[in-house]
Amino acid sequence: MFPNAVLLNDTPDGTFPAHSPNPLKAEAREQIAKVVREKGLDCGV
Numbered sequence: 520m521f522p523n524a525v526l527l528n529d530t531p532d533g534t535f536p537a538h539s540p541n542p543l544k545a546e547a548r549e550q551i552a553k554v555v556r557e558k559g560l561d562c563g564v
Contacts, residue, residue, distance in 0.1 A: 525554060 527550060528537045538547045551563040 525558060525560065527551060527554060 537550060541547050555563040
């Protein structure tokens with residue numbers, strides 16, 4: 520469906536090893552924001 524999708528932390532394990540799951544916290548958005556900028560993506564979800 521999305522052949523050019525970039526997946527981050529796509530293995531669910533319940534521990535949230537990369538960051539807090541709270542999208543209201545800036546540090547929780549840092550990783551996705553960086554990837555969107557570096558790869559020139561249209562959006563990050």
